[in-house]
Amino acid sequence: MTARDSSDNTTIGSTKLVPDVNFDVGFEKVAEPNSTQIKIIIVGAGFAGLACAIECKRKGHEVVVLEKFSEMKILGDIISFGNNAGRIFQRWGLHETFWPICTHHQELNLHNAQGELICVQKLPSVQFGAYSYNGHRGELHERLFAFAKSLGVDIRLGQDVSEYWEDEEVGEAGVISNGELLRADIVVGADGVRSKARSLVLGYDDKPKSSGYAIYRAWFDTHEQGVDRDPLTDYLVKNGDAFYGWIGKDVHFLASSSKNGRALSWVITHKDEADIKESWSFPGKMEDVLAVVDGWDPRCAAILSKAPSCIDWKLVYRDPLPTWISKEARLALIGDAAHPFLPTSIQGASQAVEDGVTLAVVLQLGGKSDVPLALRAWEKIRYQRVRRAQITGETTRDMWHNADPGARGAAVELPRPEWLLGFDAELHAYEVFDGIVREIREKGYELPRLPPREE
Structure with a gap:
């Protein structure tokens, strides 16, 4: 099976996919339903789990999604x-569904703590042949969930997955959910940072640690909170959507309006060494939030104080896992269960989508008889790219938090490299699969290696 990407269409094998330049076409399946006879259980209906389920449906796999919440809320x-990730959503025909509810700012206006404008970075909506999508997490998730359901994805809510298992002797894996034993060819743990599946993959319970930072974050209606009536904040909404930021020692603050200025979100990252053994998300106290920007540009306090409430979110950290797949390669971790990202990477959700899409492709190519080999190839395809993307979150945070007061322009710009944003996970998987499988067969499976700077 070959992959070809041309200016007017994309072909995989004999199947023509939706061209990236046509955003209005509907979903096109790549294989007939259940044609591979591969059965997949996905635990978790977040973005990682839904993206994996949707692409598995495209690739002809039979998929069941188990979600612990009894109803999906915004x-x-x-x-x-x-x-x-945007090029994947476009390929699924979701542009017209997502675009109306997204943020439509075109630039980041970045300031230092004294309020001096130090960078105006252009952020085009379309770059590298695809759109980016920024919006309310719950609203975008609601639409992706509805899309998965419309395709016939079997999503079961209110599921308590208490146990994972695999048995290579019979070539199966499965879970116990709500006391029921469910069997499949592969189980995908898309159950987030508190993943239960992780312990089976690793053979031990991996504990998170504090990253040394936390975020206060909020989302609210701008008119209700008077953002449009205060000269210290009205510039965020009076000309549509806007994106403003301030950076200082060990702190960065970003504020972004959405829906033509009708909604505002802000996040402020700061030093925090709190113990996160039990929980890492709490209601925030506004006096603590304002203390972070004491002595800063007065616009910062004005924006922050408009929020009726906020969340205090401790940023947890995990050392890179030595592997994302179980011993018998019948269980895989994707998204936050495998690799939590710092928000400054602006890639956590996108890499979760890439995980699911790539997994669906390699299972299609490997076939039912070679599921473990396909899973090992998937890990090899994904591991170094994901870690390289994770590192951008650390370097961007450090760049802003340690910026020289005189830093201007490119020295403080958000990195937007083509290797990261111009990537097509689906086509890449088709292109490299055969070579990676050949390498595994010749040399045997080895645990993935970290990028060179960390070895």
Whole structure:
């Protein structure tokens, strides 16, 4: 099976996919339903789990999604999908569904703590042949969930997955959910940072640690909170959507309006060494929030104080896992269960989408008889790219938090490299699969290696 990307269409094998330049076409399946006879259980209906389920449906796999919540609610605040994930959503025909509810700012206006404008960075909506999508996490999730359901994805809510298992002798894996034993060819743990699946993959319970930072974050209606009536804040909404930021020692603060200025979200990252053994998300106290920007540009306090409430979110950290797949390669971790990202990477959700899409492709190529080999190839395809993307979150945070007071322009710009945003996870998987499988067969499976700077 070959992959070809041309200016007017994209072909995989004999199947023509939706061209990236046509955003209005509907979903096109790549294989007939259940044609591979591969059965997949996905635990978690977040962005990682839903993206994996949707692409598995495209690739002809049979998929069941188990979600612990009994109903899906519109929760959270801002989430960002880079162009690399955007091209996948466009291929699924979701542009017209997502675009009306997204943020439509075109630049980041970045200031130092004294309020001096130090950078105006252009942020085009379309770059590297694809859109980016930034909007309310709950609203975008609601639409992706509805899309998965419309395709016939079997999503079961209110599921308590208490146990994971695999048995290579019979070539199966499965879970116990609500006391019921469920069997499949592969189980995908898309159950987030508190993943239960992680312990089976690693053979031990991996404990998170504090990253040394936390975020206060909020999302609210601008008119209700008077953002449009205060000269210290009205510039965020009076000309549509806007994106403003301030950086200082060990702190950065970002504020972004959405829906033509009708909604505002802000996040402020600061030093925090709190113990996160039990929980890492709490209601925030506004006096603590304002203390972070004491002595800063007065616009910062004005924006922050408009929020009726906020969340205090401790940023947890995990050392890179030595592997994302179980011993018998019948269980895989994707998204936050495998690799939590710092928000400054602006890639956590996008890499979760790439995980699911790539997994669906390699299972299609490997076939039912070679599921473990396909899973090992998937890990090899994904591991170094994901870690390289994770590192951008650390370097961007450090760049802003340690910026020289005189830093200007490119010295403080958000990195937007083509290797990251111009990537097509689906086509890449088709292109490299055969070579990676050949290498595994010749040399045997080895644990993935970290990028060179960390070895």
